[in-house]
Amino acid sequence: MARPPFPQTPNATPAGAARPGMPTTGAKKDNDRRTLVVGRGISVQGTIKDAERLVVEGMVESSMINATELLIADGGVFKGEVEVEDAELAGTIDGTLTVQGGLTIRSTGRLLGTAKCRRLKVEDGGQVSGQLEMITTPKPEAPAAAAPAAAAPAEKPQTP
Template identity: 30%
Template sequence: MFKESKKKLSAPVTDTLLANGTSFEGTIEAEANIRIDGHFQGDIRSTRTVVIGETAVVHSDIIARDIVLAGKVFGSITTEGRLTITSTGELYGNSAAAALVISEGGVLNGTSQMIRTKETEPLSPANGSSEESLSRSGETDKGNSQAPLHSEAG
C-alpha cells in the first residue's frame, strides 16, 4: 500500500541535533555530524560535518571538517574541507576554508581566507601561474560571490 522512499539524503546523517524551537548556550565538541535548527550561542567543534539549518540563528565560532550553512551565523568559521553557503545562508564573520561555495542569494559579510591543503596546492611557478592553475583545475569564477577574498599575512 505504501511504497518505501529510497531517496538519497543530500546532507550527511545527523548524529547530534539541536531542533527548531530549542535554545542552547555552551560549547559543543563532537566526533560526529551536528545539525542545528534552533538558536545556539557558544563554540562548536566537530571532526565531521556541521549543518546550520534554515531556521537556525547561531552566535558561534565554528570549527569542523565541512560546514553547510543555510541559516544565520554570527562568528567565524574554520574548516579544513568545504564551506557551503546555500541561497538562504548568511555568515556575518570571517571564514577560513580549503573550498568555498556560495550559492546565489547566500551572504558572506566578512573576510575569506583559503586554507591550502596538499590536494589544493597550486602548481609551482615552473609549471604555470596560479591563475592558470585555477583555470586548469576547473575552479572558475561563476559569479556566485561578489565579496573580495583577502589573505591575512602572519
C-alpha cells in the same frame, strides 16, 4: 506498570532521515555518526563535545566546537567559534568558522564574521559579510598513507 514510549507525531522525522530545508551529504550514513540536532525553537548555550555531526535548526551559542560536519538549517543560527571538516549553511553563522574541507552557502545562508575554508560554493542569494580566507596549504595526509612514500629507495646495482 511501565509507560508506553512516546507516540510518533505525524510530522516527525525519523532518525537519519533528511530534514526539511536541510540537504544531506553522503560521506557516511547519518545514523552511523554521533549527531546532535538542535531543533527549531530550541536554544543551546555552552560547550558541545564529542558530536561528529551538528545540525542546527534552532540557536546555538558556543565558545568552541570541533566536529566533522556542521549543518545549519534555514532559520537556524550559530554564534561562536567552530572548526569542522565540512559545513553547509542554509541559516546564519555569526562568529569564526574554520572548514578544513568544503563550505557550501545555500541561497538562504548568511555568513557573518570570519571564515577560513579550503573549498567554497555560494549559491545565488547566499550572503557573505566579513572576512573570508581560503586555506591553500595541502591537507595533512594520514600516517598510513604517508608511510609508503617514506620507504627507503631501492639500492642501485653495482656495475664492475
